[in-house]
Amino acid sequence: MHPLKLALTALAALLSVCPLSAQQSFYENLRAHNTRMTEVQPTWMGPLTQSDARLTQAVRLSVANWTQPGAHPISYGNNHGATMVFARRLQLELDPPPFYRNHAAAMPDGFANLSAQVKVRLASGNAQHGNYALSAIVAHGFGPRALQNGALSSYYEPSLVAGKALGRFATISQLGGWLPTAKTDVQGRAVTWSVTEQVHVGQHAWFDVENNYTRILGSPADGQTQNMLTPAAYYMIRRKAWKPEHAALVVNGGFQNATSHFHNFNHNVIAEVRILY
Numbered sequence: 001m002h003p004l005k006l007a008l009t010a011l012a013a014l015l016s017v018c019p020l021s022a023q024q025s026f027y028e029n030l031r032a033h034n035t036r037m038t039e040v041q042p043t044w045m046g047p048l049t050q051s052d053a054r055l056t057q058a059v060r061l062s063v064a065n066w067t068q069p070g071a072h073p074i075s076y077g078n079n080h081g082a083t084m085v086f087a088r089r090l091q092l093e094l095d096p097p098p099f100y101r102n103h104a105a106a107m108p109d110g111f112a113n114l115s116a117q118v119k120v121r122l123a124s125g126n127a128q129h130g131n132y133a134l135s136a137i138v139a140h141g142f143g144p145r146a147l148q149n150g151a152l153s154s155y156y157e158p159s160l161v162a163g164k165a166l167g168r169f170a171t172i173s174q175l176g177g178w179l180p181t182a183k184t185d186v187q188g189r190a191v192t193w194s195v196t197e198q199v200h201v202g203q204h205a206w207f208d209v210e211n212n213y214t215r216i217l218g219s220p221a222d223g224q225t226q227n228m229l230t231p232a233a234y235y236m237i238r239r240k241a242w243k244p245e246h247a248a249l250v251v252n253g254g255f256q257n258a259t260s261h262f263h264n265f266n267h268n269v270i271a272e273v274r275i276l277y
Helices: 003-017 026-038
Strands: 058-067 074-076 082-086 090-095 099-101 115-125 132-141 155-166 169-180 189-201 205-217 225-237 248-258 266-276
Touching (some): 225 266
Antiparallel strands (some): 058 082, 082 090, 090 115, 189 205, 205 225, 225 248
16 A cells, blocks of 8 residues: 555544544543553553553654664664554554665665554553553555665564563563565564663653664574664653643653674664653
8 A cells, every 4th residue: 555545544544533522622632542541551661662562642753873884874763753542452653764864975865664553452451450561563664765775675573562560660572573575585584572671760760771682584694693782761851730641741862782793783872752642
């Protein structure tokens, strides 16, 4: 399906399952989704690079800056966009194609893949009911265009994400795969596993360390493993009389470093602003 048609279809689906009440405006009804989620799932902060086990509603404005052989790319967008909760157990995410500034004569600047994903909350409980979450995700990246950066073909990323909180501490883990639809002799496939250990400090701050493991199958890098370690920090800015139905701003960032001998990139500085609505 064409990306524009997919976006319009998704928007129509969201509007059809989010009817307005007589007492609420469209925005009031929309921002009430996060409130309803606090009744059925934990309240930790979503990780920086791996997916969250919870359903959340936010816009993420992200920039990443890393090194790789022969280039020093900057990604404006960093494969993040907007998420919306609907039907209580479903979340839709639409990620506009990030723009790559490569700083390399042999690598022209350009956009990467437009992507979208659907997340299904399989089971969860808030702090009074186990403080855990389990979700299934299917993401799809659309095929390349002119001056394409990123994947050489369309791809799918199925995964399972689970998390458990104990007081101020939380562990979130994701197991999945990266499955391109073409050119696998060049791109290969991958099995991915991420674990995030997080602590909530004070009222507004969170710190975590995320470990991302990738096993490459096929391609010239067949059998290689890449491991990245990412310390990150988050600070939430919100009004004094804040409630879950109110909007909030989260300023966050991290530094991703390779801990394996083999790695496609390194020293990735990520800066991000999240608007929770």
